[in-house]
Amino acid sequence: MTRSGGSPYAPHTDAETAAMLADIGVEAEADLFDIPEGVGFDGAFGIDSRSEREVRTEVERMLGRNDDMVELLGRGHYDTYVPSLVDHLSQRAEFLTSYTQYQPEVSQGFLQVLFEYQSMLAELTGLGVANCSMYDAATALGETATLADRIRSTTGQRVLVPAHLRSGKRGVLDNYVAGTDLHVETYPMDDGCVDVDALAELAEDDVVLVYAESPTVRGVIEERLDSIAEIADDHDALFALGSDPVSLSVLEEPASVGADVVIGDASVLGLPASYGMGLGMFATREEYVRQVPGRLVGASEDAAERRAYTLTLQTREQHIRQERATSNICTNQAWVALRAAIHAAWLGPSGLVETARDSITRTSRLADAVDELSGIDGPVHERHHIREFVARTERPAADLVDALADRGYAVHGVDDHEIQLCVNDLAEDDLDGFVAAVAEVIEG
Amino acid sequence: MTFDQARWRRDDEPVYEPLLSEKDETTVTIDGDDTESADDSAVDVPLPDHLTRDELSLPELSEPELARHYTRLSQMTYAIDTGPYPLGSCTMKYNPKFTEDVAALGDAAIHPDRPERRKQGTLELQYRLQDYLARIGGMDAVSLQPPAGAAGEFTGILVAKAYHEARGDDRSEVIIPESAHGTNFASAALGGYDVVSLPGGEDGRVDLDALESALSEETAALMLTNPNTLGLFERDIEEIAAMVHDVGGLLYYDGANLNALLGRARPGDMGFDIMHYNVHKTFATPHGGGGPGAGPVGVVDELAEFLPAPRVRRSEMGYEEFRPEQSIGKVHGFSGNWLVLVKAYAYIARLGDEGLADASAKAVLNANYLGEQVEYEVPYGPFHHEFVASAGEQDAADVAKRMLDYGVHPPTTKWPEIVGEALMTEPTEIESKDTLDQLAQAFNAVIDEDDETLASAPERTAARLIDQTSAARNLRLSWQALDE
Numbered sequence: 043m044t045r046s047g048g049s050p051y052a053p054h055t056d057a058e059t060a061a062m063l064a065d066i067g068v069e070a071e072a073d074l075f076d077i078p079e080g081v082g083f084d085g086a087f088g089i090d091s092r093s094e095r096e097v098r099t100e101v102e103r104m105l106g107r108n109d110d111m112v113e114l115l116g117r118g119h120y121d122t123y124v125p126s127l128v129d130h131l132s133q134r135a136e137f138l139t140s141y142t143q144y145q146p147e148v149s150q151g152f153l154q155v156l157f158e159y160q161s162m163l164a165e166l167t168g169l170g171v172a173n174c175s176m177y178d179a180a181t182a183l184g185e186t187a188t189l190a191d192r193i194r195s196t197t198g199q200r201v202l203v204p205a206h207l208r209s210g211k212r213g214v215l216d217n218y219v220a221g222t223d224l225h226v227e228t229y230p231m232d233d234g235c236v237d238v239d240a241l242a243e244l245a246e247d248d249v250v251l252v253y254a255e256s257p258t259v260r261g262v263i264e265e266r267l268d269s270i271a272e273i274a275d276d277h278d279a280l281f282a283l284g285s286d287p288v289s290l291s292v293l294e295e296p297a298s299v300g301a302d303v304v305i306g307d308a309s310v311l312g313l314p315a316s317y318g319m320g321l322g323m324f325a326t327r328e329e330y331v332r333q334v335p336g337r338l339v340g341a342s343e344d345a346a347e348r349r350a351y352t353l354t355l356q357t358r359e360q361h362i363r364q365e366r367a368t369s370n371i372c373t374n375q376a377w378v379a380l381r382a383a384i385h386a387a388w389l390g391p392s393g394l395v396e397t398a399r400d401s402i403t404r405t406s407r408l409a410d411a412v413d414e415l416s417g418i419d420g421p422v423h424e425r426h427h428i429r430e431f432v433a434r435t436e437r438p439a440a441d442l443v444d445a446l447a448d449r450g451y452a453v454h455g456v457d458d459h460e461i462q463l464c465v466n467d468l469a470e471d472d473l474d475g476f477v478a479a480v481a482e483v484i485e486g
Numbered sequence: 487m488t489f490d491q492a493r494w495r496r497d498d499e500p501v502y503e504p505l506l507s508e509k510d511e512t513t514v515t516i517d518g519d520d521t522e523s524a525d526d527s528a529v530d531v532p533l534p535d536h537l538t539r540d541e542l543s544l545p546e547l548s549e550p551e552l553a554r555h556y557t558r559l560s561q562m563t564y565a566i567d568t569g570p571y572p573l574g575s576c577t578m579k580y581n582p583k584f585t586e587d588v589a590a591l592g593d594a595a596i597h598p599d600r601p602e603r604r605k606q607g608t609l610e611l612q613y614r615l616q617d618y619l620a621r622i623g624g625m626d627a628v629s630l631q632p633p634a635g636a637a638g639e640f641t642g643i644l645v646a647k648a649y650h651e652a653r654g655d656d657r658s659e660v661i662i663p664e665s666a667h668g669t670n671f672a673s674a675a676l677g678g679y680d681v682v683s684l685p686g687g688e689d690g691r692v693d694l695d696a697l698e699s700a701l702s703e704e705t706a707a708l709m710l711t712n713p714n715t716l717g718l719f720e721r722d723i724e725e726i727a728a729m730v731h732d733v734g735g736l737l738y739y740d741g742a743n744l745n746a747l748l749g750r751a752r753p754g755d756m757g758f759d760i761m762h763y764n765v766h767k768t769f770a771t772p773h774g775g776g777g778p779g780a781g782p783v784g785v786v787d788e789l790a791e792f793l794p795a796p797r798v799r800r801s802e803m804g805y806e807e808f809r810p811e812q813s814i815g816k817v818h819g820f821s822g823n824w825l826v827l828v829k830a831y832a833y834i835a836r837l838g839d840e841g842l843a844d845a846s847a848k849a850v851l852n853a854n855y856l857g858e859q860v861e862y863e864v865p866y867g868p869f870h871h872e873f874v875a876s877a878g879e880q881d882a883a884d885v886a887k888r889m890l891d892y893g894v895h896p897p898t899t900k901w902p903e904i905v906g907e908a909l910m911t912e913p914t915e916i917e918s919k920d921t922l923d924q925l926a927q928a929f930n931a932v933i934d935e936d937d938e939t940l941a942s943a944p945e946r947t948a949a950r951l952i953d954q955t956s957a958a959r960n961l962r963l964s965w966q967a968l969d970e
Contacts, residue, residue: 048840051580051770052848053918059848062855062919071847074854076719076868077747081756085749087621091838094584101832104614105593107607107804108600115597119820127549129590135567136560139581141773144573144898147947148890150503151562152775158506161964165544171963175777177633180819188676213816217644221678263537292516292531295539307819317608318598318820319778331961337776341968342957345942345950354957360636360672361901365681370672373634373766375823377774384556387506390546391514395529402532426533443601452600 048091112472113315113452116430116464117259118179118208118307121315123467128312128384137380142337142373146352147344153351156339156376159383166290167304168297169325173336175375176322179284179307180211183253184218185324185335185369186303190251190280191222192333192368197278198248201226204236208259224250234262234423234432238269247277255284256293260462261405261430262423263293271300286310287323287386288401289428291394302327311389312381321378332358335369337376397467401429404465404473409433411477412463417484422460430464432456437484445483451476503558507965512546562948563775564895570921572856574872574898574910575667575715577745577767582836585771585829594828598820602806609805612798612821615831616782622834622842623741623761624754625784629793631822635742636669638762638781639709641794643677644814645760645785646707646736648792652812655734657706663692665716665902667742670709679706686904690716690866692726701733711740712756713747715902715910717853717869727757736760736789741781744768745914746850746871749843753784760785765830772829780826796821846871848915852922856913859926861933865905872912874905875929882907884940885932887951891944892928 045055054062059071068074092100113121132138136151143149143156156174163172176182187201201219203212205228215226229244230237236254245252252274256264264270267283274281282303283296288310290296296304308323309316326334332355340354360367389397405427409420412433420433435442439455446453454462465473515528518535531538547555565571571578588594596605616628632638643660650657660674663684671681682700687693691714701708708730712720720726730737739753739761745768747753753761765771766779773779785793794817796807837845849871857864862875875897877885886896886909897911909929913922932940944951962968 048842048844049837049848049915050841051582052844052915054848054851058919059851062851066851066854066858071851074847074850074868075750075870076721077751078721078724080724081751083624083750083752083755085839085843087618087749087839087842089618089621089834089838089842091841092835094582094836097832097835098584098588100835101588101611101828102591102593104610105591105607107610108593108596109604111596111600111604113597113600115599117599119598121595121597127552131553131556131560133586134557134560135581136563136565137775138565138586138772139567140563140565140775141571141573141576141578142776145564145886145890145895146952147887147944147949148564148895149562149775150949151559154503154505154559154562155556156775157964161505161507161966162544164964164966165542170967177637177778177823178819180816181633181637208819210816210819214819217640217815217817218676220644220647221676263533265537290539291542292533292538294537298539314595315597316595317824318818319822319824319826320819328961331963338963340957341962342953344952348949350949350952352952352954352957354954354961354963360668362668364668364671365675367668367672367675370636370640370669370676371634372636372667372669373764373773373779374777375633375774376776376778377772378778380775384552387545387547387552387555388549391512391542391544392529392546394544395514395516395531395542399529399531406532426537447601447604452597452604454599 111450111452112468112476114463114476115452115454116466117454117462119318120310120466122310122313124312124314124385125388127388128381131384132377132381138377143353146350150351153339155380155383157341157351159379160339162383162386163287163323163325166287167325168295169304170328171331171334172325173334174339175379176324176336176371177375178320178322179305180214182305182322182324183211184214186282186305187215187219187224187251188222189333189335191224193280193330194250198250199223199225200249201251202229202244202249203253204229204255205231206258206260234258234260234425235265236270238266241270242273245273245277249277249279251280251282253282253284257289257428260423260432261427263426263428267294267299275300288394288398292398308382309378312385313378321375321382333368334358336371336374398428405429405431408463408465408473412480415481415484418480429466430462432460432462435459435461442483446479449479451479503562505965506545506547506555510546511543513541513543515541569894570913570917570925571895572897572911572913572925574912575742577912577914578773579770579914580916581770581772582833585832588832589825589828594825603803606804609798611828611831613805615827616798618834619763619782620784623763623784624752625761626787627790627793628782628784629797630782630827631794631818632762632781632783633818633823634777634779635762635764635781636673637817638783639669639673639740640676641783641817642738642760642762643673645789645792647677648812648814649789650706657704659704660706661700661708663710665714665904666709666711667740670740674709690718690904691720692722694722694725697726697729701729701735703733705733705735707736707738709738709740711743713743713870716866716874717872718866719870723756742767743871746846748846749839750846754786759789766826769830769833771826778823778826780823780830845915852913852915852917856911856922856926859923860929862909862929872910874902875909875911876905877907877909880907880940882909884943885909888932888935888940888943889928891946892931894925894928
């Protein structure tokens, strides 16, 4: 039994290939290609084939050139410790190598996981509808703007976003509204929170969406969500809140403060830093369900009257409605949603709340520790923080960032004299080491 | 048949996997700083009471319970590792296991905001993958940022728009063949373009006369996949490219069907200006129950300055990020679905020139062989990696349900609409002759069956036929919405 093909994953023996070609009635595989001569290609990409072992070694070596660092990086994306259970279960081939559940009768398991993911988001947000994933928080924000455009298209074009917004998120939003008549404006912040008076001044009846975050990109917990919601409501605009599921386990329930949409990155559950790979969370009120972007899993019954799950309201989607679809999203982040669901279930309600509480106390502990050093004050904002905060530095922030990097610590420089520090779930030892390094760098 | 989801259950036993919420739900009371009467089960949170919620109710389970719960649910999920999955246009390939290990390396999991000099390994891998993809597509520059194929289409549309606008040329239309993927239409519309739908010719390919009348000074781009969704190669591609370019439009390549062409033809050589790669299809990263994918975009030189930022280039320190001169900005908050990209790199490196070409050869061989064995009519050919059969008098959706009873996943149904009751079938290169024979047997068993049998199928799956109408009419999208 010989197999002389080049792909290690094509199972054909030479005899089978010959038999199949004979059955079709052609002499060679090349005869099956109906490609005009003018556009043919000889296959010479110049890419050498390597053995599995060689590829592993090569990638290990290459990625090994990344410095070994303790990262205090956040700003909307977090390195999360993920329990082993999540890796093992999500790597089960049935989950990993299936596709969209177009045949629900043989996809009940994955559909139920997604239904449970939607359910957990419904509990955390208080909203009736959560979809079963978008790419990341930034694209979810873009989708929210187009949702607001569909719902409020007759009333206006303005989208209001906070001055403290990650530039990448703003960039994605700008691209999502590029094909609409929406335009995005920034409203000011007041000591890390929304400047509610300024927002009220800016808001008129032509506003279709007010977006706010809690926690903000600077780790600040927003103090006046209900007032922001009221401003949006007064002008018949949607109020969208950016947050994350871990924070939501302790913060005010978005639905109860008037949020119409909750978005954010749910990869704070289930996914390590992964160079920015995300999981877009999207939840909204039931009245907008037919305008929701992305997939929805619904409960139904099978012919034996047993509970069963299926993708539902697919008439919103691009494969049916084409250019009138609510979104172009097709392949989503289902497997990441599965990881988030397993991680959330592993934590349970007490675990989620404790994780959030730890993030709050550890952040304030680190803030106190650096504040005690001379040459650095933190946090800049006299507010409540979760996960991260901004500190003011006497030396130029860029110098400090470099000096800390030389000692193996990565932090954000966010302004000429501001750095941002994220504790997330770093080990206590690493935090102690970091404080010592800051002391050394400042004194040095 | 090799796969039967019902094999683990007794005939008289109801199949029912309880929800997490039905096991043991716990309510945690959350006490803010200024709450006085804390009960025993409350968790104190160092925040003022008005910033905290009162309670959180979710299931509380032990790890062993969860292990069983999710393992059972995985067993109720059909996957490429459990059986053939010939979903046309989805390219359901085997997912090599070593690529998972490569992507799980600790050094792959860094934060994207690290200083460039501290993430040279990641930048190098990005650079090398950009280069591989450019070679494979015959393109000059590649952005890895789009997190899925449709996101790649949207990016390509934005790049086309930026290109036209930079030339002071405001164009309003994108032309798309009727048979194209639905995402093409949605992505063009999201980019703000009017969609001009192009009817297909009698042979299933682009009708040059129809194209001629659709083209105008308003044409920003023509979006095309080649081979098209019927598996047919657009033989007139050079002429199509010339016609589009003549009116100042751009030619966009939908990479969903690239698996048919590896090493045989390249979009760049055919005259395409922009393309996306569905690396999760063509390069065999897993589909993960619907994602994540990754949809890198390749362009010719003239368009490189419009690609999303950042891109990666060589520099004195090794590699650095840069913003193309007239970049459209961002299409993902960070750098896209990085772990998927790592897997794509590992796969391409493993196969190399010879392996990639062989993958296409075997994919086309398999489709043609299966097409030969299936007794349903296949109205269009010669086809490449996929074919569209017609269920004729039968309902294609019912045919699909019945195929489930024969232990295989059915093809994509009722699309493209050019073929009545379409069964769009793509076996990919990973199936053996035996498996293809089994698949053909399933098709051919169903062709002889009566409507009643078809309408009541499936019978041997974990769930029987599911009522889609009631799911949509009586919406229950969470366990909170389930009836007591």
